[in-house]
Amino acid sequence: MVGRPRSEESRRAILQAALRLCERDGYPNVTLKAIAAEAGTGRQTLYRWWNTKADVLLEAMTAVVAPGLPPSPPDLGSFLRETFALTDGVAGRVVVGLMAEAQSDPDLAERLRTRLIGPRRAALREVLERDSAPSHADLDLIVDMIFGAMWYRLLNRHAPVDALLAEEITVLVRSLT
Amino acid sequence: MVGRPRSEESRRAILQAALRLCERDGYPNVTLKAIAAEAGTGRQTLYRWWNTKADVLLEAMTAVVAPGLPPSPPDLGSFLRETFALTDGVAGRVVVGLMAEAQSDPDLAERLRTRLIGPRRAALREVLERDSAPSHADLDLIVDMIFGAMWYRLLNRHAPVDALLAEEITVLVRSLT
DNA sequence: GCTAAAACGAGACACGGTGTCCTGTAAAGT
DNA sequence: ACTTTACAGGACACCGTGTCTCGTTTTAGC
Numbered sequence: 397m398v399g400r401p402r403s404e405e406s407r408r409a410i411l412q413a414a415l416r417l418c419e420r421d422g423y424p425n426v427t428l429k430a431i432a433a434e435a436g437t438g439r440q441t442l443y444r445w446w447n448t449k450a451d452v453l454l455e456a457m458t459a460v461v462a463p464g465l466p467p468s469p470p471d472l473g474s475f476l477r478e479t480f481a482l483t484d485g486v487a488g489r490v491v492v493g494l495m496a497e498a499q500s501d502p503d504l505a506e507r508l509r510t511r512l513i514g515p516r517r518a519a520l521r522e523v524l525e526r527d528s529a530p531s532h533a534d535l536d537l538i539v540d541m542i543f544g545a546m547w548y549r550l551l552n553r554h555a556p557v558d559a560l561l562a563e564e565i566t567v568l569v570r571s572l573t
Numbered sequence: 574m575v576g577r578p579r580s581e582e583s584r585r586a587i588l589q590a591a592l593r594l595c596e597r598d599g600y601p602n603v604t605l606k607a608i609a610a611e612a613g614t615g616r617q618t619l620y621r622w623w624n625t626k627a628d629v630l631l632e633a634m635t636a637v638v639a640p641g642l643p644p645s646p647p648d649l650g651s652f653l654r655e656t657f658a659l660t661d662g663v664a665g666r667v668v669v670g671l672m673a674e675a676q677s678d679p680d681l682a683e684r685l686r687t688r689l690i691g692p693r694r695a696a697l698r699e700v701l702e703r704d705s706a707p708s709h710a711d712l713d714l715i716v717d718m719i720f721g722a723m724w725y726r727l728l729n730r731h732a733p734v735d736a737l738l739a740e741e742i743t744v745l746v747r748s749l750t
Numbered sequence: 751g752c753t754a755a756a757a758c759g760a761g762a763c764a765c766g767g768t769g770t771c772c773t774g775t776a777a778a779g780t
Numbered sequence: 781a782c783t784t785t786a787c788a789g790g791a792c793a794c795c796g797t798g799t800c801t802c803g804t805t806t807t808a809g810c
Binding site: 398399400401403427428429439440443448 | 769
């Protein structure tokens with residue numbers, strides 16, 4: 397192991413610049429050129445550690461934003477409220493952008509599933525088992541329909557993903573008993 | 574009204590070429606250049622009538638594929654089976670591509686909602702009212718959760734959108750009475 | 751028929767983002 | 781000191797986009 401070590405400062409500057417640009421210009425309008433310029437770093441440095449814009453923002457999401465998620469609240473209502481609340485800010489815009497880009501990048505799709513979507517699915521399933529699980533229904537199907545409604549609204553934008561949706565879903569799921 | 578009329582032959586050639594290329598290369602890899610070349614038409618002709626690749630394929634979807642959809646079957650099960658079956662071929666790939674692209678094109682998003690998503694939502698709602706509607710639950714929420722599960726699986730690809738899903742959803746919705 | 755108007759196929763062009771390569775410099779281990 | 785690797789900065793070819801021009805073809809109106 398020889399040579400100059402990786403600059404942790406540059407790494408952080410790049411991740412923060414990426415998030416800042418996503419907030420200002422929207423995920424689709426962010427370019428690697430702009431990220432490098434905003435971070436005050438060379439483009440080669442960026443390409444050395446990441447392959448694409450999606451790569452950078454996937455790491456930014458797991459590293460910077462993920463801690464803001466509830467570990468595993470006891471009841472379905474608060475779990476959904478807290479999850480939906482996060483979709484309001486930059487995190488929502490970035491995650492939607494990543495999902496869109498994953499449709500033309502199977503590699504990104506795989507990492508998105510295992511690093512972001514999968515864990516969230518597991519967390520919701522756990523809450524359902526503990527809190528208000530109808531024993532006779534397939535839990536994975538319930539998970540699909542709950543997070544499905546969330547993603548459907550995030551992508552199609554016909555209705556907001558807010559506390560009211562969390563409440564309505566909670567009531568509906570409880571009525572399944 | 575003077576001048577040479579629009580060539581209906583070129584129009585059809587372009588729409589069919591677009592679908593053919595989507596099937597062969599996948600929606601994200603299709604370019605306007607390639608569509609024009611495949612259709613044997615000039616690029617200016619393409620830009621005269623459409624603005625983007627998404628524009629072309631949105632028209633191709635409504636004109637060529639939409640007739641394959643069930644008008645409005647009486648029961649939820651067959652409605653979902655027929656709808657889900659369509660997502661298997663080119664139509665599925667194109668619609669997913671359009672939804673992804675709509676995330677960076679608000680104009681496309683609007684047309685996608687009014688021309689494709691909206692009508693399907695209305696049709697499902699109608700089936701629910703007629704067939705197996707739980708009177709106490711918000712129908713729009715049920716629609717969100719059913720089509721949400723479909724879109725969630727189409728985009729995240731963690732499970733197939735097939736007849737089994739249609740069956741499971743039907744059973745679950747009926748249990749809401 | 752003749753003319754004006756609009757569409758046609760074909761191709762040139764500038765623009766912008768991507769990804770690679772190069773240069774000179776800085777920071778680590780040996 | 782010497783080697784190795786990362787760094788900032790910039791040059792470069794590549795490709796898709798969208799606009800423009802060219803010469804040709806097809807229509808309506810006179």
